[in-house]
Amino acid sequence: MSKQPQKDRALATLLSSVLADDNGSITPPIVQSSLFAFQDYQAFEDRMAGRSDQPIYTRVQNPTVAAFETIMASAENGAAAIGFASGIAAISSTLLAFLQPGDRVACVEHVYPDTYRFMERMLRPFGVQVSYHSVSQFETDPELLCDVKVAYLESPNSVMFQPMNLMQVSEHARKHGVVTMIDNSWASPVFQTPIDLGIDIVLHSASKYISGHSDTVAGVVISSQDHISRIRDLTLPLLGAKLAPFEAFLLTRGLRTLSARMKQHQATANLFVDRLASLPEVRKINSPGANDVPGLRGRAGLMSLEFDDSVDIPKFSDALQHFRLGVSWGGFESLILPARVGLAQAGEKNSMQHFGVPPNLVRLNLGLEDAEDLWADFTNALRTSVA
Numbered sequence: 001m002s003k004q005p006q007k008d009r010a011l012a013t014l015l016s017s018v019l020a021d022d023n024g025s026i027t028p029p030i031v032q033s034s035l036f037a038f039q040d041y042q043a044f045e046d047r048m049a050g051r052s053d054q055p056i057y058t059r060v061q062n063p064t065v066a067a068f069e070t071i072m073a074s075a076e077n078g079a080a081a082i083g084f085a086s087g088i089a090a091i092s093s094t095l096l097a098f099l100q101p102g103d104r105v106a107c108v109e110h111v112y113p114d115t116y117r118f119m120e121r122m123l124r125p126f127g128v129q130v131s132y133h134s135v136s137q138f139e140t141d142p143e144l145l146c147d148v149k150v151a152y153l154e155s156p157n158s159v160m161f162q163p164m165n166l167m168q169v170s171e172h173a174r175k176h177g178v179v180t181m182i183d184n185s186w187a188s189p190v191f192q193t194p195i196d197l198g199i200d201i202v203l204h205s206a207s208k209y210i211s212g213h214s215d216t217v218a219g220v221v222i223s224s225q226d227h228i229s230r231i232r233d234l235t236l237p238l239l240g241a242k243l244a245p246f247e248a249f250l251l252t253r254g255l256r257t258l259s260a261r262m263k264q265h266q267a268t269a270n271l272f273v274d275r276l277a278s279l280p281e282v283r284k285i286n287s288p289g290a291n292d293v294p295g296l297r298g299r300a301g302l303m304s305l306e307f308d309d310s311v312d313i314p315k316f317s318d319a320l321q322h323f324r325l326g327v328s329w330g331g332f333e334s335l336i337l338p339a340r341v342g343l344a345q346a347g348e349k350n351s352m353q354h355f356g357v358p359p360n361l362v363r364l365n366l367g368l369e370d371a372e373d374l375w376a377d378f379t380n381a382l383r384t385s386v387a
């Protein structure tokens with residue numbers, strides 16, 4: 001564990017904080033109501049005129065969703081947050097709130113595949129220019145963001161897990177008045193708080209570590225009051241991809257254990273990184289950890305590694321007992337995703353094909369099972385699949 005006890009203790013306490021209601025309930029009630037009636041005409045008019053903030057309609061405001069948003073805003077050190085129906089809803093609704101035809105987005109390479117598809121299949125046809133740049137281009141070229149409206153970042157990025165010096169990039173962005181957005185799903189607020197590093201808007205697929213139980217699809221965006229108001233006024237009501245009260249309840253429940261889960265994911269990831277380094281079949285490990293870039297406080301359980309040609313990857317995948325084959329990540333269960341499967345995808349070019357992912361790469365999601373059991377499973381499967 002990196003030396004961040006103060007921050008971590010404060011966050012763990014915050015994430016388990018009680019959301020009191022009149023009955024003393026220690027979990028937020030699920031307010032399963034589409035609309036909220038007003039006591040009298042004056043209360044209704046006051047709300048419409050902006051003189052009160054009583055909820056009107058769950059597409060825009062709901063108390064259970066608000067409870068989740070309040071904790072997320074504090075956890076990410078932002079002023080406000082909005083929950084969404086999915087991570088990609090948070091991403092698309094946020095990008096669309098800030099972009100118009102003719103604007104340019106500078107996006108990091110190896111971005112999450114559906115974010116790439118959103119850029120290519122939605123933003124580009126609507127007249128938004130999109131360019132992709134490596135992590136080091138973002139870090140070292142202060143003029144890269146000249147004439148750019150939005151810098152869209154992930155640190156680390158997907159599949160290759162390259163971390164970025166966000167302090168440096170946000171400095172370049174400020175110079176050019178660029179709005180910076182980052183997908184912080186991998187680190188979670190336990191291991192990285194990008195707003196503290198100068199980033200404007202933080203996005204999460206809450207389906208991953210925030211939920212932690214692989215039973216929810218959701219997203220959240222955190223930022224300043226101004227940025228959040230813009231999204232709440234525009235794309236939240238008009239695209240309507242709102243978070244549901246029951247999902248918000250599950251996410252708040254997930255947040256209670258986020259800090260403890262991230263510690264466990266990190267302990268297992270550290271064990272794997274140490275031991276993988278001595279396996280002759282492993283060419284490269286992509287797994288950033290504490291202090292690899294400023295502000296990164298830990299190593300999450302999602303990583304990738306590249307095997308040498310001696311490993312039969314389909315055979316290896318099928319020999320695993322505890323690791324399941326599948327997409328997504330961040331839950332309690334360990335998963336493997338071979339790059340080959342992504343590279344074999346039919347249809348239009350996906351991001352893995354576009355950015356060129358090594359075919360011998362496999363992504364591991366290290367879950368909450370016993371680390372030694374996972375390691376034994378991994379090495380047993382490897383033994384049976386080496387030529």
Ligand SMILES: Cc1ncc(COP(=O)(O)O)c(C=O)c1O
Pocket residue numbers: 086087088089112114158183185186204205206207217218219328329
């Ligand atoms: C890094 C990252 N961002 C965003 C998403 C999209 O989130 P969701 O599936 O909740 O829409 C994913 C999903 O896999 C992801 O891995």
